[in-house]
Amino acid sequence: MRTVPKQNMQETPVLLQALQGKVTNRVPFWLMRQAGRYLPEYRALRQQAGSFLNLCFTPELAAEVTLQPLRRFDMDAAIIFSDILVVPLALGQKLDFVEGEGPRLGPLDTGSLRYDSSRITPVYDALSLVRRQLPPDKALIGFAGAPWTVACYMIQGYGDGAFESVVAAAKNNPAEFGMLVGMLTEATIEHLSAQIRAGADAVQIFDSWAGILPETEFSTWVIAPTRRIVAELNKRHPATPIIGFPRQAGYLYARYAAETGVQGLGADPSVDLSQLAAGVSPGICLQGNLDPGLLLKGGEELTAAAENILEAMRHRPFIFNLGHGVIKETPPEHVAALSAVIRSFRQ
Numbered sequence: 001m002r003t004v005p006k007q008n009m010q011e012t013p014v015l016l017q018a019l020q021g022k023v024t025n026r027v028p029f030w031l032m033r034q035a036g037r038y039l040p041e042y043r044a045l046r047q048q049a050g051s052f053l054n055l056c057f058t059p060e061l062a063a064e065v066t067l068q069p070l071r072r073f074d075m076d077a078a079i080i081f082s083d084i085l086v087v088p089l090a091l092g093q094k095l096d097f098v099e100g101e102g103p104r105l106g107p108l109d110t111g112s113l114r115y116d117s118s119r120i121t122p123v124y125d126a127l128s129l130v131r132r133q134l135p136p137d138k139a140l141i142g143f144a145g146a147p148w149t150v151a152c153y154m155i156q157g158y159g160d161g162a163f164e165s166v167v168a169a170a171k172n173n174p175a176e177f178g179m180l181v182g183m184l185t186e187a188t189i190e191h192l193s194a195q196i197r198a199g200a201d202a203v204q205i206f207d208s209w210a211g212i213l214p215e216t217e218f219s220t221w222v223i224a225p226t227r228r229i230v231a232e233l234n235k236r237h238p239a240t241p242i243i244g245f246p247r248q249a250g251y252l253y254a255r256y257a258a259e260t261g262v263q264g265l266g267a268d269p270s271v272d273l274s275q276l277a278a279g280v281s282p283g284i285c286l287q288g289n290l291d292p293g294l295l296l297k298g299g300e301e302l303t304a305a306a307e308n309i310l311e312a313m314r315h316r317p318f319i320f321n322l323g324h325g326v327i328k329e330t331p332p333e334h335v336a337a338l339s340a341v342i343r344s345f346r347q
């Protein structure tokens, strides 16, 4: 009798099935920022590490923090514990996280940047450690910031949600801005490709500040670089799906999906998912989009909102998620309650 290799006997993780365009009978879910400050066990390891970047760059600790939410809850995926700003670090820009304030980047000298992945190898080591510990029915998600969003932080040096100086730089000096975005596009391809080689089963591209650009600039700085990243990764790693998340893209979400070629599309809470579904190819997996504020509140409002989303997405490939990250004051019991709502729903 022929022995079937063990690998083939294992079913594809349900999250990957959804990203392959299948309507799964159990809806897969994970939560953006599912590892983090709302979990006491995260705060303990964070304190042990001393700083956020130390936590990211100590593979054993980063792997443990990545797995923490799955030890408590029944998510279908782990997302590697890292940050979108490790790419500027690999390019040679200084980076600090100031307690209670957020990221602060050093002065930008575009001409002196050179991508050196050896500056961030602990991220890949952490991915390999997680993949070895993660059950085969759970997916491991790698990620990067999109070039536009990362450029926002690199140029301004900190986040303020408006990035006026960056919008101005893109408008007034498109040649130089384009050079930076081009460099980031290639660096992002290398960073995501290395994560896939280290064990990521899917990757997500966070374009958190996509929504501040008007349509023409959105095409140039959001869609075009993302299309290049998706094309190259799909060529190098045809089995690895890519989720794009152009936060607050509004009416441009559907164009983003069609023109970038992503396999999954993440939506923020301002989007009506049924309406979005009507404008997006049925082969593309939608992801989202519960308001993190409702997860913070909990109770009947949370249950009703989650059920609405599940009902609206019943007949299409779908991954349940928040529309943005878990808020740090969220009681962990609310995550358990949400998990129960998702699990009790059947397509």
Ligand code: CP3
Residues within 6 Å of the ligand: 031, 032, 033, 034, 035, 036, 037, 046, 052, 079, 080, 081, 082, 083, 084, 085, 097, 101, 102, 103, 143, 159, 206, 208, 325
């Ligand atoms: O989702 C996950 O659980 C994986 C880990 C993850 C982090 N950052 C860890 C983190 C992911 C996917 C990110 C992405 C990220 N980082 C984005 C895109 C998503 C978004 O939120 O829009 C952005 C813009 C960043 C940049 C960044 N990192 C900011 C602005 C901040 C400060 C804000 C804050 O919440 O403190 C960070 C720090 C950061 N990244 C923390 C975590 C858990 C908090 C650090 C701490 O523990 O003190």
